[in-house]
Amino acid sequence: MIPFFMQVPYRKPGKYSQIKQDPLMSQEKFDELEKKLKRLKLNTQPHAAKEVARLAELGDFSENAEYQLAKGKLRGINNAILKLDHQIHTAIIIQPKSSDEVQIGHSVTVQTGGKEKIFHILGSQETDPQKNIISHSSPLGTALLGKKIGDTISIELPAGSTEYTIVNIQ
Incomplete structure (x- = not known):
C-alpha cells in the first residue's frame, strides 16, 4: 500500500502583497487605529481566548470543529493586533505646514470641465475616492x-x- 499524505494547498502571494504600506496618516486615522487596537486587546481577544479554553475542555481536538474554528478566529484576531501594532509604531502623522504650495494633508480645490x-x-x-x-x-x-494656486x-x-x-489650497 502506498502511503497517502495530505498536501496543504499553497496560495501564491497576491499582486500587491509585496508593496510596502505607506506609513503616512492623519491624526484622526492614527487615533482610530489606536482605538481599534485597544478594543481588540481588551475586549475581543480575551473573549476569543476564553471561548477557545472552554471548547478545549470538551476533549478530542481532532473531532472538535467548534474548537478548530475558535482557534482560527483567535489566530485572526492576534494577526490583526500585530498588524495594527506595527501600523501604529511605524506611523508618520501628517502635519501640513501653511504654504502656498500643495502638500500632503492639504485640501485642494481644482476646476475641471467648468466644475470645482x-x-x-x-x-x-x-484613500476614499467617494469622499x-x-x-x-x-x-x-x-x-x-508642489503646485500653486493658478497652476494647471x-x-x-x-x-x-x-x-x-488649482483654485484654492487649504
Missing part, C-alpha cells in the same frame, strides 16, 4: 504636490487626458 472639486491629499491608508480623499502617490496626488496640470487617464486648474 475639492480633493484631500492624504496617505494611501486613508474625494486621494493618496499622495496617486497620479492626481503626485501631479498636485494635465493627467493622462484611460478615459483620456483631463486638465485641472
Whole structure:
C-alpha cells in the first residue's frame, strides 16, 4: 500500500502583497487605529481566548470543529493586533505646514470641465475616492504636490487626458 499524505494547498502571494504600506496618516486615522487596537486587546481577544479554553475542555481536538474554528478566529484576531501594532509604531502623522504650495494633508480645490472639486491629499491608508480623499502617490496626488494656486496640470487617464486648474489650497 502506498502511503497517502495530505498536501496543504499553497496560495501564491497576491499582486500587491509585496508593496510596502505607506506609513503616512492623519491624526484622526492614527487615533482610530489606536482605538481599534485597544478594543481588540481588551475586549475581543480575551473573549476569543476564553471561548477557545472552554471548547478545549470538551476533549478530542481532532473531532472538535467548534474548537478548530475558535482557534482560527483567535489566530485572526492576534494577526490583526500585530498588524495594527506595527501600523501604529511605524506611523508618520501628517502635519501640513501653511504654504502656498500643495502638500500632503492639504485640501485642494481644482476646476475641471467648468466644475470645482475639492480633493484631500492624504496617505494611501486613508484613500476614499467617494469622499474625494486621494493618496499622495496617486497620479492626481503626485501631479498636485508642489503646485500653486493658478497652476494647471494635465493627467493622462484611460478615459483620456483631463486638465485641472488649482483654485484654492487649504
